[in-house]
Amino acid sequence: MIGVTGVLNRIQELQGQLGLTPVNPAPGATGTVSTNGSTALGDSSFASALAGATGGTGTIKLNNQASGSDVVDAAKKYLGTPYVFGSTDPDKGLDCSALVQRAYSDLGIKLPRLSHEQAKAGTKVDSLAQAKPGDILAFDSPVDHVAIYLGDNKMIAAPKPGDHVKIQSVYEKPTHIRRVVSDFAALPAQNVASVRPASLQGSGSLPGVPYGDLFVQAGNRYGVSPKLLAAVAKVESGYNPQAVSKVGAQGLMQLMPSTAKGLGVKDSFDPEQAINGGAKLLSRNLREFKSLPLALAAYNAGGGAVHKYGGIPPFSETQAYVPKVQKALAALGG
Template sequence: MSMVEALGRIQSIEASLQQLAERPVPASSGSVTPVSSSSFASALNSALGTADASAPVDMSRMLAAAGSTTSATAPAAPVATGGGATGDAVVAAAKKYIGVPYVWGGTNPAVGMDCSGFVQRVFKDLGVDLPRVVSDQMHKGSPVASLAEARAGDLLVSYGGEHISIYLGNGKAIDAPVPGQTIQIRDAWEKYSNLTSIRRIVPSGGD
């Protein structure tokens, strides 16, 4: 049960106790004593460490406490390194998807992928976790100063983060271009247009 569900359950129980407290207790009930909602709230606040145990239950305080506990105990998501993956391995993994159609928002090679979905899939195949969209992918890894220094497996980001491809070396790149086309190898056209950045995610491969 989640914290929100638990708090909802507490509120439901408190309401039920309020109804029971207002109902007369039959003589045959023996030693059974009704519990008032205020007693319940008092005990709950006391358990939470509230100075005034008679104060109303502070649900926002409970949620804030639950949130701080979650953030304090949840481990940071590790960034996978690929366990020895290289630029050459990136190239080999990328070429497996040649011919897959471009589908905007696509991440499934059985249906189609867009440019960033393709890049994410290739690196995932090698055990490297990358974000889903170009605007996040373009900040991963280390920067490469120029296309002349790019190596196989590097990411080429263009148009301010609107497109991304994988450099193959020798002036070639592979990407999911536009609707109506398929993942393909072509000239690294970014060098003729708006090359925004180059990122190296894994150790470089050959030229």
């Protein structure tokens, strides 16, 4: 057995022979972090390297685990945002292609800015009957409008000036349908687990931990360690489902109201909803950053801040938060 490292080295050799960009994962950027601080190369690193070496010809991109339902959820966060032509700032407004770009960007997926460019992204879907949630629908020739398909002949779009981001029927036949992400949610559970580092997968039990069963259920549902969820709740709220922070974060997992809404959490004070929301958010962060410390930093400060600073943001709260959760996780045996 030559191991993952040996395979990666061999891939680098092949890439050099073929004139391709070498695979050289940045330390700590794609590995899984163990409780003793060491870094091990995770499954996602191997998949990313393999995809790069083969030109990404596989049927599933293992280095990008976002699903179509994740794209839909990301887009729904912007419901009600005014249409403003040329704007990419949701605080000011979004146009149709900015909405599409933003939803994918929130999942760590880069798309072109313009609608006619987005109509060439990913892979072709032949018809609306074959479309899946998260696919990009493009209209007219030349393309002048894009939307995100929701399923059941519905889409989410920023339609026109004077309107806002909303859900509407697919009112005409799209000229292009593009699939950017593979729907991991549709894969068998064992296949989903195989593309996640084992240390971050859900399983096990938490005897003696408040709401332990809920952490286990949510962890298994979203592929996140129940012990990690419990550690986050410990640091965030001390397991108090009625906790409210000075900035308005609520419940066991201390979700901000806007974040909770985007995660589909209707009541952050309900332990089950809060834990599911926190699990969903952590799952997204782990997929995006492929690093436990960065995923935790994004949970505390937001993914945008992690991207902006290229690591754990230089905020005193976040700098203290990450080791606190890691310490709580270690205390739980995680």
